[in-house]
Amino acid sequence: MTGLVLTVPETGPGLVRELTGDQLAGLLAVPGLVRLSPAAGGRWRLRGNQRAGLVRLRTPSGGTVQLHLRPKLPVRDLLFLLSYSSDDPWRPEPVDAAESDELLPAVADLLARTARRTLDAGVLHGYRTVEEDLPLIRGRIRTADQLRRVGLPLPVAVRYDDHTPDIAENRVLLTALGLTARLPGVSVRTRQALHHLAGHLVGVRPLHPGAPLPRWTPNRLNSRYARVLRLAELVLSARSVQPEGGSPVAAEGFLLHLPDVFERFLTVSLGDVLARRGVRCAGQEGHHRLDEARRVRLRPDIVLYRAGRPVSVVDAKYVFLDRAAPSTDHLGQLLGYCTALGLPHGHLVYAATTQDGPTDHVIRRAGITVTAHTLDLALPPDALLSAVTDLADRITATAADTRPTVHPG
Numbered sequence: 184m185t186g187l188v189l190t191v192p193e194t195g196p197g198l199v200r201e202l203t204g205d206q207l208a209g210l211l212a213v214p215g216l217v218r219l220s221p222a223a224g225g226r227w228r229l230r231g232n233q234r235a236g237l238v239r240l241r242t243p244s245g246g247t248v249q250l251h252l253r254p255k256l257p258v259r260d261l262l263f264l265l266s267y268s269s270d271d272p273w274r275p276e277p278v279d280a281a282e283s284d285e286l287l288p289a290v291a292d293l294l295a296r297t298a299r300r301t302l303d304a305g306v307l308h309g310y311r312t313v314e315e316d317l318p319l320i321r322g323r324i325r326t327a328d329q330l331r332r333v334g335l336p337l338p339v340a341v342r343y344d345d346h347t348p349d350i351a352e353n354r355v356l357l358t359a360l361g362l363t364a365r366l367p368g369v370s371v372r373t374r375q376a377l378h379h380l381a382g383h384l385v386g387v388r389p390l391h392p393g394a395p396l397p398r399w400t401p402n403r404l405n406s407r408y409a410r411v412l413r414l415a416e417l418v419l420s421a422r423s424v425q426p427e428g429g430s431p432v433a434a435e436g437f438l439l440h441l442p443d444v445f446e447r448f449l450t451v452s453l454g455d456v457l458a459r460r461g462v463r464c465a466g467q468e469g470h471h472r473l474d475e476a477r478r479v480r481l482r483p484d485i486v487l488y489r490a491g492r493p494v495s496v497v498d499a500k501y502v503f504l505d506r507a508a509p510s511t512d513h514l515g516q517l518l519g520y521c522t523a524l525g526l527p528h529g530h531l532v533y534a535a536t537t538q539d540g541p542t543d544h545v546i547r548r549a550g551i552t553v554t555a556h557t558l559d560l561a562l563p564p565d566a567l568l569s570a571v572t573d574l575a576d577r578i579t580a581t582a583a584d585t586r587p588t589v590h591p592g
């Protein structure tokens with residue numbers, strides 16, 4: 184059965200297409216991929232929904248719908264947002280011209296090139312604790328287990344450290360290489376390179392599908408793996424496409440939720456600047472409460488702390504500010520954050536492709552000011568990071584003399 188291929192831009196009016204009931208069921212089985220609305224002539228309008236990537240859905244009757252979700256940002260700019268990290272900032276290499284408009288092929292090619300440079304220096308080995316029953320003593324005897332045995336003293340319950348390539352770093356990398364090679368939209372050349380690189384990791388076990396990623400701690404020994412592991416973790420986390428209600432509709436692909444990308448970039452880049460000023464950025468904390476009974480939970484995007492107390496709060500908005508003032512919902516959200524944290528000033532940061540000056544909005548009868556900022560994501564990397572520094576200056580200027588306040592109940 185011939186599959187349907189659709190390219191949906193993130194912004195704009197979208198596209199209008201005729202869809203069969205089977206194709207519509209496949210699209211509706213995974214909520215949030217696109218926004219669907221009826222159009223004239225029994226057709227359907229598909230518009231972007233703040234997601235980017237490529238997803239292939241298998242419909243209930245066995246057909247396929249392949250969605251190319253194109254971001255409004257150029258792929259090279261989006262890759263920079265994805266790759267930025269406070270402990271090891273790095274810039275992705277230029278993507279191939281033929282792949283510059285497609286996110287998944289660009290990410291796959293970048294993963295292959297980064298993995299090749301990493302593995303050319305050799306496969307990382309480490310020590311892994313193993314517990315086995317052996318006919319000889321190796322390492323340390325597991326005394327409690329051995330004493331429970333009845334009869335012959337063999338085999339011996341032992342525990343030892345094995346020097347092996349089967350460590351967390353290599354398991355994450357191998358799994359990402361294998362999964363990326365199977366994703367739709369990856370070129371034959373890149374697919375072959377990914378398979379070849381996976382062949383270097385002999386003796387490494389891939390992760391089970393759906394298993395949580397094992398933890399790895401950056402250190403001197405694995406520092407050369409840091410860049411490729413960030414890419415690998417990105418691929419593994421962005422691959423998840425969850426059908427609604429456990430539907431049997433199969434889905435595979437590479438999908439980014441762009442508000443999360445923007446929020447993560449803002450948290451990390453602001454934290455990098457503010458850490459040098461004695462201010463800590465904490466993202467997505469869930470322990471804040473709005474009411475005295477502590478029943479209403481709040482989860483601000485970013486809370487700034489100095490000497491252990493909150494001094495400001497920031498909310499990242501991956502939407503264009505196309506009006507004179509933020510929406511009532513956005514202002515109300517910041518008002519709640521400031522009230523719960525005892526702060527007189529909060530900040531909204533909007534993604535944009537132009538740089539406008541900040542605007543202050545004093546909330547009546549609350550004594551709280553919300554400042555709206557824009558961050559131009561179309562700037563080159565150096566200029567964008569400079570704009571983040573300017574943003575940090577403006578935020579800390581309002582937080583410098585902040586003291587926790589108690590509002591009358």
